[in-house]
Amino acid sequence: MFENSAFFELPKINSFAALPPEFYSLVPTTPLRDPVLVHADEMVGALVGLRPEHFKSKAFVDIVSGSAPLPGGVTMAAVYSGHQFGVWAGQLGDGRAHLLGEIAGPNGHWELQLKGAGPTPYSRRGDGRAVLRSSIREYLASHAMSGLGIPTTQALAIVSAKDRVIRETSETAAIVARMAPSFVRFGSFEHWAARNAPAELTVLADYVIDRFYPECMLSEPGVPDRPGQRYVRLLRAVVSRTALLMAQWQLVGFCHGVMNTDNMSILGLTLDYGPFGFMDAFDAKHICNHTDVQGRYAWYAQPKVAHWNLYQLANSLHVIAPDAEALRDALNTFEPTFFDAMQTQMSRKLGLGAWREGDEALVDDLWSLMQANHADFTLTFRQLAYAPGSSEPSPHQDLNRIKRDLAGTTGATVQPFVDLFLDREAAVAWLGRYWNRVESAPIVSPETRRESMLAVNPLYVLRNYLAQQAIEAAQEGDFDEVAALLKVLKSPFTHHAGMDAYAAQPPAWATKIEVSCSS
Numbered sequence: 196m197f198e199n200s201a202f203f204e205l206p207k208i209n210s211f212a213a214l215p216p217e218f219y220s221l222v223p224t225t226p227l228r229d230p231v232l233v234h235a236d237e238m239v240g241a242l243v244g245l246r247p248e249h250f251k252s253k254a255f256v257d258i259v260s261g262s263a264p265l266p267g268g269v270t271m272a273a274v275y276s277g278h279q280f281g282v283w284a285g286q287l288g289d290g291r292a293h294l295l296g297e298i299a300g301p302n303g304h305w306e307l308q309l310k311g312a313g314p315t316p317y318s319r320r321g322d323g324r325a326v327l328r329s330s331i332r333e334y335l336a337s338h339a340m341s342g343l344g345i346p347t348t349q350a351l352a353i354v355s356a357k358d359r360v361i362r363e364t365s366e367t368a369a370i371v372a373r374m375a376p377s378f379v380r381f382g383s384f385e386h387w388a389a390r391n392a393p394a395e396l397t398v399l400a401d402y403v404i405d406r407f408y409p410e411c412m413l414s415e416p417g418v419p420d421r422p423g424q425r426y427v428r429l430l431r432a433v434v435s436r437t438a439l440l441m442a443q444w445q446l447v448g449f450c451h452g453v454m455n456t457d458n459m460s461i462l463g464l465t466l467d468y469g470p471f472g473f474m475d476a477f478d479a480k481h482i483c484n485h486t487d488v489q490g491r492y493a494w495y496a497q498p499k500v501a502h503w504n505l506y507q508l509a510n511s512l513h514v515i516a517p518d519a520e521a522l523r524d525a526l527n528t529f530e531p532t533f534f535d536a537m538q539t540q541m542s543r544k545l546g547l548g549a550w551r552e553g554d555e556a557l558v559d560d561l562w563s564l565m566q567a568n569h570a571d572f573t574l575t576f577r578q579l580a581y582a583p584g585s586s587e588p589s590p591h592q593d594l595n596r597i598k599r600d601l602a603g604t605t606g607a608t609v610q611p612f613v614d615l616f617l618d619r620e621a622a623v624a625w626l627g628r629y630w631n632r633v634e635s636a637p638i639v640s641p642e643t644r645r646e647s648m649l650a651v652n653p654l655y656v657l658r659n660y661l662a663q664q665a666i667e668a669a670q671e672g673d674f675d676e677v678a679a680l681l682k683v684l685k686s687p688f689t690h691h692a693g694m695d696a697y698a699a700q701p702p703a704w705a706t707k708i709e710v711s712c713s714s
């Protein structure tokens with residue numbers, strides 16, 4: 196029975212609730228009316244001892260729809276502040292997110308949070324709700340990122356309800372139940388720094404170190420720590436995780452859309468999916484958020500913005516870590532860490548083996564070629580694995596090869612590499628240079644090389660139009676499209692027979708989709 200299941204039996208640690216009361220407000224959720232479970236995820240459930248049969252129980256739906264508290268948990272909203280679009284915004288906080296508690300699961304500790312479960316003291320003028328449209332986007336994106344192996348908050352369940360919510364129009368209300376080891380943000384630190392509150396900053400930083408970065412407690416052998424030295428080490432660790440996350444985002448064409456400091460996870464997770472987007476045609480200046488007129492959060496700008504956000508975190512930590520020089524040194528590790536990760540991952544994507552002199556020009560020229568030809572981001576890398584080598588020079592041959600490799604598919608929806616470029620000659624010329632490089636030092640067999648490329652270049656990403664189709668069906672009460680899409684997104688490197696449509700380039704109407712902050 197559910198009541199006796201691990202979910203209820205597992206210890207609730209509630210470590211964030213053990214912090215002093217000024218870090219949060221205890222506030223109950225406001226239940227949704229007639230909630231319907233749209234989807235719940237088996238793999239995420241397993242992290243906290245849930246099994247698929249539990250998802251059907253009333254007790255589970257009651258918890259994830261905000262109708263019942265988590266037994267043993269503490270329901271609360273956390274306070275934080277932040278910079279929004281580069282401007283100090285002051286106090287923000289969980290305006291529509293309730294933390295239900297922290298579960299010591301069979302696979303680590305997980306905080307369970309409901310997004311859209313009603314107002315909190317931090318709602319300002321908001322209603323504390325989320326709409327089905329944006330909730331499905333967050334649910335799908337969390338699973339897409341997870342499937343791609345990119346650090347993210349995990350989506351446990353999504354429920355929709357009878358309640359209506361007013362945005363530009365009247366929309367269906369929904370809740371996403373999501374999990375992470377912690378939802379602490381850069382903005383959680385900025386909040387106390389802005390109040391010049393070293394005592395609270397110390398409590399928060401020590402909490403984060405103790406729970407998630409215990410290695411920061413260790414000083415260099417034989418060298419006594421200077422005051423605040425462990426917070427410098429914390430910054431260094433967060434810089435490293437954030438730089439790695441940026442490289443991963445960049446190399447799947449992911450744009451977050453709202454990289455405000457309150458949406459930056461202290462654990463280096465992708466957090467708060469709003470007007471995000473995976474690029475279709477490559478454009479370095481791609482802006483996924485219709486509201487971001489200046490393009491502050493365009494694709495090419497993301498690493499720079501992450502660095503700027505880390506600078507705000509460093510500024511906050513400076514209140515308790517007086518050694519500004521050491522903080523600056525920690526910030527300066529961002530660039531080399533990011534570029535190193537880009538190189539390593541790019542050489543895997545292209546099947547180059549170890550990075551060599553001259554590879555940078557080859558890669559830069561590929562980006563330029565993609566940009567000039569509006570080549571599809573995902574398919575360019577994926578189809579390069581199938582592109583013909585110098586032993587089979589005809590660019591036309593690779594279509595047959597794709598047909599052969601994707602047995603059971605027509606190949607019609609998945610174009611060969613050179614067909615992704617309007618200027619086919621330029622693509623063939625680049626391909627020639629690429630093969631020269633690859634074959635100048637063959638380290639593995641062509642088959643092994645191809646397999647390794649296919650293992651890091653996804654065939655399926657959450658294209659906006661695919662999300663839109665799933666949303667429109669769900670708004671009519673049909674959740675099959677959400678389930679079908681999840682299937683390919685959860686294992687995006689594997690070809691799924693009969694699901695080629697999910698790998699296809701967007702139809703013409705897709706360019707008209709506008710994604711804004713409205714959610």
Ligand code: AMP
Nearest residue numbers: 287288289290291318321322323324467
């Ligand atoms: P976001 O840009 O979605 O990260 O949100 C920025 C801030 O606005 C956060 O403090 C959110 O909790 C808050 N917020 C966004 N939408 C709502 C809403 N519908 N009701 C209350 N607060 C909201």
Ligand code: MG
Nearest residue numbers: 457458466467
């Ligand atoms: Mg947010």
